[in-house]
Amino acid sequence: MSVSLRRLGQALPYLLPALVVFGLFTYYPLWNVIYMSFTDADFLRAPNWVGLDNYTKMFNAQEFWASLTITTIFAVGVTALEVVLGMMLGFLMNAKTRVTPLLRAAVFAPVVISVSATAILWLFFLNTQAGPVNRALALFGIPPIGWFTDPKIALLGVIVVAVWKGVGLPAVLYLSGLQGISRELEEAAIVDGANRWQVASRITIPLLAPTTMVVFFISLVGTFQSYGLVLLLTRGGPVGSTELLGYYIFENAFQFFQMGYASALSVALFVLLALLAWMQFKVSERRVHYQ
Amino acid sequence: MTASDKSASDKYRERHQSKPYSRRRAAARAAWLQGSLSLLVSLFFVLPLLFMLLGAFKQQREVFLGSFIPEQWVWGNFLEAWNGAPFGRYFFNSLLVSIIVTVSVVLTSSLAAFAFSRMQFFGKGLLFILALGPLMIPGDVLLIPNFITIRQFGWQNSYPALIVPFLASAFGIFLLRQAFLKTSQELEDASRIDGATPLQFLFRILMPVNAPALSALSVLTFLGIWNALVWPYIAISKDEFRTVQVGLASFTNLEGSNVPVVLAATTLVILPVMVVYIFAQKWFIDSAASSGLKG
Numbered sequence: 001m002s003v004s005l006r007r008l009g010q011a012l013p014y015l016l017p018a019l020v021v022f023g024l025f026t027y028y029p030l031w032n033v034i035y036m037s038f039t040d041a042d043f044l045r046a047p048n049w050v051g052l053d054n055y056t057k058m059f060n061a062q063e064f065w066a067s068l069t070i071t072t073i074f075a076v077g078v079t080a081l082e083v084v085l086g087m088m089l090g091f092l093m094n095a096k097t098r099v100t101p102l103l104r105a106a107v108f109a110p111v112v113i114s115v116s117a118t119a120i121l122w123l124f125f126l127n128t129q130a131g132p133v134n135r136a137l138a139l140f141g142i143p144p145i146g147w148f149t150d151p152k153i154a155l156l157g158v159i160v161v162a163v164w165k166g167v168g169l170p171a172v173l174y175l176s177g178l179q180g181i182s183r184e185l186e187e188a189a190i191v192d193g194a195n196r197w198q199v200a201s202r203i204t205i206p207l208l209a210p211t212t213m214v215v216f217f218i219s220l221v222g223t224f225q226s227y228g229l230v231l232l233l234t235r236g237g238p239v240g241s242t243e244l245l246g247y248y249i250f251e252n253a254f255q256f257f258q259m260g261y262a263s264a265l266s267v268a269l270f271v272l273l274a275l276l277a278w279m280q281f282k283v284s285e286r287r288v289h290y291q
Numbered sequence: 292m293t294a295s296d297k298s299a300s301d302k303y304r305e306r307h308q309s310k311p312y313s314r315r316r317a318a319a320r321a322a323w324l325q326g327s328l329s330l331l332v333s334l335f336f337v338l339p340l341l342f343m344l345l346g347a348f349k350q351q352r353e354v355f356l357g358s359f360i361p362e363q364w365v366w367g368n369f370l371e372a373w374n375g376a377p378f379g380r381y382f383f384n385s386l387l388v389s390i391i392v393t394v395s396v397v398l399t400s401s402l403a404a405f406a407f408s409r410m411q412f413f414g415k416g417l418l419f420i421l422a423l424g425p426l427m428i429p430g431d432v433l434l435i436p437n438f439i440t441i442r443q444f445g446w447q448n449s450y451p452a453l454i455v456p457f458l459a460s461a462f463g464i465f466l467l468r469q470a471f472l473k474t475s476q477e478l479e480d481a482s483r484i485d486g487a488t489p490l491q492f493l494f495r496i497l498m499p500v501n502a503p504a505l506s507a508l509s510v511l512t513f514l515g516i517w518n519a520l521v522w523p524y525i526a527i528s529k530d531e532f533r534t535v536q537v538g539l540a541s542f543t544n545l546e547g548s549n550v551p552v553v554l555a556a557t558t559l560v561i562l563p564v565m566v567v568y569i570f571a572q573k574w575f576i577d578s579a580a581s582s583g584l585k586g
Contacts, residue, residue: 102333
């Protein structure tokens with residue numbers, strides 16, 4: 001025991017730099033946000049204990065349930081598209097044509113472009129009045145679409161931008177998944193007379209299941225907490241149609257200064273993400289590997 | 292040899308050649324199809340960027356109404372964009388913050404990963420959970436309390452607000468520990484026999500041997516901090532300390548602004564990252580693919 005305690009003394013200097021940062025900016029604030037969710041904290045007065053008031057307010061707030069619904073639609077929509085398109089792009093990127101290097105570079109480029117730049121170039125590209133897309137549609141007699149200004153369409157607009165920006169990572173993960181699959185099984189199936197589609201659907205795609213699981217959860221967890229695009233593209237509007245939970249928290253905290261209520265919302269977001277993490281753990285326990 | 296014999300042998304040859312020939316043709320057709328599909332998809336991804344670039348060179352009156360190619364290439368838009376906001380300062384801030392955070396993350400992650408992969412000590416399991424815990428706790432949940440913390444520290448509108456919360460990374464510790472565990476024990480034994488201290492072994496041998504993992508961590512950290520938006524947006528309200536992304540974010544109101552100048556500013560912000568990306572594409576893509584392993 002005393003030896004291992006002394007060894008702890010030797011190890012601590014290596015660990016302390018990281019642990020001090022985590023203590024100050026992860027664990028202390030986690031405790032603090034839970035504490036604040038039971039107070040009426042704002043920037044003006046000292047916070048008072050209000051018990052469960054913020055949570056009661058949250059469960060009774062129509063905006064909270066609306067933002068939860070919107071977040072779910074957004075997260076599920078983006079995740080579904082990223083899994084399906086990511087897989088298709090992975091297959092296409094695995095081909096060996098002269099255009100393939102260009103394709104790989106083009107699909108991944110948006111991943112390295114910042115949210116700010118992405119927002120501006122899409123605000124221009126999908127501009128309602130005279131953006132290039134609406135102008136092209138006008139040639140076919142289609143009236144201008146309010147990609148970010150029509151309450152019925154804005155969420156779709158944000159999803160399109162999020163997928164454009166995000167699908168590069170799933171595509172690359174699928175590409176490396178495909179490159180890791182041994183050719184033997186596919187060749188055996190071809191010898192047995194299977195066609196291209198049968199090989200893909202019965203052999204290759206099932207073999208990619210581990211990649212699919214990683215992509216699924218990375219996308220889902222990522223989209224549940226990403227509202228940077230909404231902050232710049234729509235500010236939650238028009239009429240709250242793109243009010244993601246993260247943005248709803250941001251608004252309450254930094255525009256209405258209702259820190260207590262926003263903290264309760266943050267705790268709710270934390271619980272939701274913890275549930276997702278728990279689901280991921282359960283699914284990965286069941287092993288989707290075929291090796 | 293009669294004519295009929297000849298035609299029979301031709302038929303034989305035809306029958307036996309036609310199959311590989313048509314298969315080759317089918318393969319060529321498939322490659323052509325894949326190639327054109329790839330081109331089309333690439334175009335979809337590049338098109339918004341292309342319109343931004345062309346728009347940045349246009350005159351204000353033609354940006355929405357004129358032709359695809361600018362009538363006249365207005366280079367002045369870039370000058371106007373650069374002078375329209377203190378972009379020099381923004382770039383300096385972003386560069387400073389990103390470099391300090393990246394160097395620090397590599398250091399703090401290496402030290403912790405070294406302890407977790409090469410030492411046995413009391414409480415290792417618990418400390419390991421504490422070190423990886425932040426992976427499970429999303430930053431967005433911590434936005435409010437961290438904002439209050441930096442206000443208490445008097446760090447609002449300062450470099451420490453942008454730097455200190457990010458000096459260590461649970462993902463970095465995880466990534467490097469995986470790499471360090473794979474490095475053979477013999478290297479450590481040999482360096483110990485040669486009289487190297489643990490720190491010397493870490494910095495002179497373990498880190499250089501694991502350069503690929505360190506470089507992946509560096510590029511991901513740098514890019515993450517360079518592109519960060521929400522935290523710097525909240526923590527900073529003075530121009531002096533704004534990063535490039537926050538500075539650019541103030542241009543998002545297209546209505547009532549000089550659109551070509553806004554597009555020029557966006558181009559200026561994207562350009563450095565794109566240039567590095569084009570020359571070191573494999574580095575970016577491989578690093579990102581390695582990050583997928585954490586899921």
